[in-house]
Amino acid sequence: MKKVIKNVRFEGKVRDLVIENGLIQEIVESEMETEVFTYDAKGLLYLPTLADMHCHLDKHLLGESWRSLQPFTTLSKQLKFEKELLSSMENSVATRALILAEVMLKQGTTKIRTHVDVDPELGLKHLEAVLELREQLKELMEIEIVAFPQQGLLRSNSVGIMKEALRNGADLVGGVDPAGLDRRVEASLEAMFDLSVEFNAGIDLHLHDPGHLGVYTIDLVTDYTRQTQKQGRVAVSHAYCLGMVADTELSDTMNALKEASVSIISSVPIDRPMPRIETMVSAGVTFQVGTDNIRDAWSPYGNGDMLQRGSRLAEKNGWVTDELLTKAYSFITNRSLTPKVGEKADFMLVDAQNIKDAIASVPKREAVFSKGNLISGEEHQLEGEYISR
Numbered sequence: 001m002k003k004v005i006k007n008v009r010f011e012g013k014v015r016d017l018v019i020e021n022g023l024i025q026e027i028v029e030s031e032m033e034t035e036v037f038t039y040d041a042k043g044l045l046y047l048p049t050l051a052d053m054h055c056h057l058d059k060h061l062l063g064e065s066w067r068s069l070q071p072f073t074t075l076s077k078q079l080k081f082e083k084e085l086l087s088s089m090e091n092s093v094a095t096r097a098l099i100l101a102e103v104m105l106k107q108g109t110t111k112i113r114t115h116v117d118v119d120p121e122l123g124l125k126h127l128e129a130v131l132e133l134r135e136q137l138k139e140l141m142e143i144e145i146v147a148f149p150q151q152g153l154l155r156s157n158s159v160g161i162m163k164e165a166l167r168n169g170a171d172l173v174g175g176v177d178p179a180g181l182d183r184r185v186e187a188s189l190e191a192m193f194d195l196s197v198e199f200n201a202g203i204d205l206h207l208h209d210p211g212h213l214g215v216y217t218i219d220l221v222t223d224y225t226r227q228t229q230k231q232g233r234v235a236v237s238h239a240y241c242l243g244m245v246a247d248t249e250l251s252d253t254m255n256a257l258k259e260a261s262v263s264i265i266s267s268v269p270i271d272r273p274m275p276r277i278e279t280m281v282s283a284g285v286t287f288q289v290g291t292d293n294i295r296d297a298w299s300p301y302g303n304g305d306m307l308q309r310g311s312r313l314a315e316k317n318g319w320v321t322d323e324l325l326t327k328a329y330s331f332i333t334n335r336s337l338t339p340k341v342g343e344k345a346d347f348m349l350v351d352a353q354n355i356k357d358a359i360a361s362v363p364k365r366e367a368v369f370s371k372g373n374l375i376s377g378e379e380h381q382l383e384g385e386y387i388s389r
């Protein structure tokens with residue numbers, strides 16, 4: 001069914017978007033007479049919807065009563081604390097996952113990669129809930145699922161349950177700190193890559209291991225990626241180590257990341273080092289952003305807003321020029337920055353002067369569209385029923 005979103009502003013122009021089958025079919029002058037007339041954007045700014053490449057739908061505390069956290073001391077203590085906390089939740093995993101997904105959709109996030117905890121004790125409980133949610137939201141949100149052995153792939157004997165998870169619908173193999181947690185860097189990575197080969201899955205490794213230990217781990221990841229021909233399907237999340245070791249010592253690692261098409265994903269931490277964007281971009285390494293901790297056992301902060309995370313990325317890096325503010329937006333979306341004929345009609349409308357202003361000021365999302373359907377926001381609606389989901 002054809003529909004028209006009128007008076008959408010981008011690059012200083014106001015245009016109508018003609019949408020059919022969820023795609024932008026035409027971009028036309030707003031003065032043109034149109035018979036199908038669905039939504040008046042009234043000159044609000046067009047922004048592409050957001051991609052949150054690192055989150056945990058199963059581990060946040062949104063919708064729960066306030067839980068007191070404890071300061072981080074050691075990883076094993078923290079993992080025990082988290083496990084106890086999660087087993088005491090009032091809401092089911094399914095309910096909590098839906099709460100966060102809805103928060104994200106309202107803020108304009110239509111693509112996510114979520115890690116989902118699996119271990120022999122937990123089994124596939126969390127995964128099953130998130131798989132159901134993916135089915136439920138398939139018209140609104142693209143969800144990639146990483147089977148995540150939070151307690152350590154080898155440390156918690158999770159290889160068997162990881163196989164079950166991959167057999168049952170997880171898309172990627174997760175892992176965490178091959179040195180710090182599993183204490184066997186090669187064996188841990190080999191187990192991850194074996195799983196990825198056996199199930200034709202991608203890989204996304206949580207890597208907090210610092211300094212040269214972390215860089216050594218990344219070097220092995222790039223080696224294994226090439227050996228298993230997984231180029232373009234492997235990511236390292238966090239990679240604090242790339243912000244701790246000097247650029248002069250990182251050039252081989254950066255080249256290897258580029259050659260193996262291994263991407264780096266960061267939640268833009270403000271309390272610890274993060275990979276240096278300029279170093280990665282000039283080396284041609286793909287960089288993506290996620291929200292990660294959203295009110296969970298690790299942090300009481302976070303609201304799931306990727307636009308705010310893009311703003312934090314720009315601010316943390318001291319970006320003030322138009323070029324860099326625009327670049328910041330490119331890291332938080334998987335879409336073109338302006339509407340393009342033939343692309344999926346996933347966009348949102350905000351009251352901002354331009355994309356730079358939006359990154360700097362993080363305006364409210366007045367409306368969010370997924371495949372051309374209004375999924376959030378009622379204002380500016382015109383006569384007639386809006387096409388419902």
Ligand SMILES: [Zn+2]
Nearest residue numbers: 056115206292
């Ligand atoms: Zn994480």
